[in-house]
Amino acid sequence: MAADRQAVLSWLADLAATIxxxxxxxxxxxxxxxxxxxxxxxxxxTEGLTxxxxxxxxxxxxxxxxxxxxPAAATGETxxxxxxxxxxxxxxxxxxxxxxxxxxxxNARSRVSAAGDxxxxxxxxxxxDGADLYSWLTAVTAVACRLISDMAANAAPVIRVxxxxxxxxxVLAYQLYGDAKRAGELVDLxxxxxxxxxxxxxxxxxx
Numbered sequence: 001m002a003a004d005r006q007a008v009l010s011w012l013a014d015l016a017a018t019i020x021x022x023x024x025x026x027x028x029x030x031x032x033x034x035x036x037x038x039x040x041x042x043x044x045x046t047e048g049l050t051x052x053x054x055x056x057x058x059x060x061x062x063x064x065x066x067x068x069x070x071p072a073a074a075t076g077e078t079x080x081x082x083x084x085x086x087x088x089x090x091x092x093x094x095x096x097x098x099x100x101x102x103x104x105x106x107n108a109r110s111r112v113s114a115a116g117d118x119x120x121x122x123x124x125x126x127x128x129d130g131a132d133l134y135s136w137l138t139a140v141t142a143v144a145c146r147l148i149s150d151m152a153a154n155a156a157p158v159i160r161v162x163x164x165x166x167x168x169x170x171v172l173a174y175q176l177y178g179d180a181k182r183a184g185e186l187v188d189l190x191x192x193x194x195x196x197x198x199x200x201x202x203x204x205x206x207x
Contacts (some may be wrong), residue, residue, distance in 0.1 A: 003081040005044065011082060012051050013189045017065055020058045029054055041140050045081075052085040056092035062104060065090070070118070087137050091144035094115035095151075101205055102184065105152035109145050116141025140165060156205040158189070169195040177205060184207025 013033050016065050020026040029051055059065055068089045070082050094112045099105035119137045123130040163172070169192070171185035176186070187195045190202035 002041070003076075003078040005037050007074065007078050008048060008081055008085075009036055011074075012048070012055070012085075014054050015067060017049070019055055019064045022058065025054060025058065042185055047086055048081065049088060052089045053092060056089040057096065059093035059096050060098060061107075061163040062097050062099065065093045065108060068093055075173075080125055082117045083115075083122040084133070084137065087115045088140060090115045091140045094144050095147045099148075099151055099155050101158045101189070102152050102155045103158050105148055105155050109152065112141060112144050112148060116144075156207050158203050159206045161202055161204045163198075163200050166197045166200055169198050172204075177207075 013030065016026060016029045016033070020029060034053060036044060036051075039047055050204065059068075066118075068086055070086050071077060073122065074082050090112045094108045094157055099108060105131065116137060120134050123134040123137055126133065161172070161176070169186045170180040173182045173183040175185050176182075183195065185200075186192075186198070186204055189204060190199060192202065
């Protein structure tokens, strides 16, 4: 049984609408998705990978990187098709996203590696027809992991901050970095829902 084309295209359309910020790129991707159903099997597979590449190349934020994943509801050949696209997409997106800390970059590398294994396993189910795809995905994943490792080495380490009393994020940002405008990243990294009353113990970038 072949992959459900509508499910694959709907998944791509949702990703594109969320991640692609350039109006022209989004219009082009949307137009191509709308006619992709009528392509033959080989052309459809190629177009799916191409569309995934465009989406992945639009990633700049960690949140967008996190959005590229295999839907929990996907099964069988539909899941395999999406897993292959996710493995390529994360390999590209992982090298384009801005990783503010070493732990974030390392987590991204782990996710790219795991997705690469998943995509390669999906390609392996294609037998001889998937041999070249398997080799290509494996190579792309390896290169991406090396590049993200380099990014991790250059990213700021994370420190544990203890204040004793709850303070506003702007005050803490000024005390830590001399820049109150960095309060937002403090809130994000600490995963705090109360920026005016930050936790007394939280993680922050060292610099």
